[in-house]
Amino acid sequence: MLTRTDLRGRDIDPRRILPRAQLDVSHAVEQIRPIVDDVREHGFEAIVRATEKFDGFTLHRLRVPVAELKAAEERLDPAVREALLEAITRTRKVHADQRRTDVTTQVVAGGTVTERWLPVRRVGLYVPGGLALYPSTVVMNVVPAQAAGVESLVVASPPQTADGLPDERVMAACSLLGVDEVYAVGGSQAIAMFAYGSVGDADPERELPEWNVCAPVDLVTGPGNVWVTAAKRLVHGLVGIDAEAGPTEIAVLADETADPVHVAADLISQAEHDPLAASVLVTTSVELADAVDAELARQVPLAKHSQRIEAALTGRQSGTVLVGTVEQGLRVVDAYAAEHLEIQTRDAREVALRVRNAGAIFIGPWSPVSLGDYCAGSNHVLPTAGCARHSSGLSVQSFLRGVHLVEYSREALGDVAKHVVTLATVEDLPAHGQAVSARFPEAGA
Secondary structure: OOOOOOOOOOOHHHHOOOOOOOOHHHHHHHHHHHHHHHHHHHOOOHHHHHHHHHHOOOOOOOOOHHHHHHHHHOOOOOHHHHHHHHHHHHHHHHHHHOOOOOOEEEEEEEEEEEEEEEEOOEEEOOOEOOOEEEEHHHHHHHHHHHHHHOOEEEEOOOOOOOOOOOOHHHHHHHHHHOOOOEEEHHHHHHHHHHHOOOOOOOOOOOOOOOHOOOOOOOOEEEEOOOOHHHHHHHHHHHHHEEOOOOOOOEEEEOOOOOOOOHHHHHHHHHOOOOOOEEEEEEEOOHHHHHHHHHHHHHHHHHOOOOHHHHHHOOOOOOOOEEOOOHHHHHHHHHOOOOOOOEEEEOOHHHHHOOOOOOOOOEEOOOOOOHHHHHHHOOOOOOOOOHHHHHOOOOOOOEEEEEEEEEEEHHHHHHHHHHHHHHHHHHHOHHHHHHHHOOOHHHOOO
């Protein structure tokens, strides 16, 4: 089922030939630009128009009543409630250890620099809806924001129910986490609402009912489809964004010790998300590759979303890469920089510690990616499309800004003044130097 690329004995840059999903975000930006502009100008009415066009719902109110959130929590299946609470507990435990502390450095006598870590004031958290529904994504976005100390959290998720509300389980997860500002808005219009608010520039003095007023945010986080990603690119700069999320990815680095049943099941688990999802096996063993193909042929027809899975596994973004050694396999997975990377080899932890590029690494046969999706305690909002070479997954740090407090005494400034003046002169910015020397008139400045 998986196409094969044989790199054994070949010295070639893997990035040029590895399977990868093709996502034309630039084209999507131009497609959704009019929607984002409409929301900026006309706010609520533009959001309603876009929701009618793309989601088939006529919205009379954007904000979900708190009573509806509480009711969704009360209706939640007890087993789902227990699972969500366990996910929240574990995720909070991991993210609590990510908190930063202020640090003051004594540069010289009388001169200090203090780095303070301040949370973003208001954050818009996007929770997608479509082929699947994601109450777990509520957990993964909200928990680190709360741990960072963000004071204002707002969630947007597309309308799903007959009365134009988001998915019941998404609303319940918000309620469990104490988030009461939730909007039934999805797609690019939700990202535009986050960035510009729902009032609109055309008539900024008008008064809307409070349930239709969403104030702009400072940072937007959360995954979504190409239209959401395009909207995030379009508003980036006006607001911060966590990342441009593409289709989900799994890579498995395995040798002959791996269990083909496990490997196949894990590849299928990510293919289940989307026909564009990527599932890549990197292995030293032809026998394992054959056994995994056989398992895929057996397991895929039994899966609920078999058509979606088959489309993903047979797409250009998925495949098997044969390598001569685990060392070569490490070069391949570092070049691929997968969102999720499983290591199923001998001495798996030792191998994992040698990986440089991955969103999250899952070690050994008992740490599947789906554990990380829900209950490992790690975050499942991770960099895709090779961005793990330079970017991290969502964490407490995503919601913090480092601010330097510079405090020098007269004596400490005087000691370094000549160096400031020298460097300002070299850069032909004499006023910079004058700003220092003007403080010491007795020196003849």
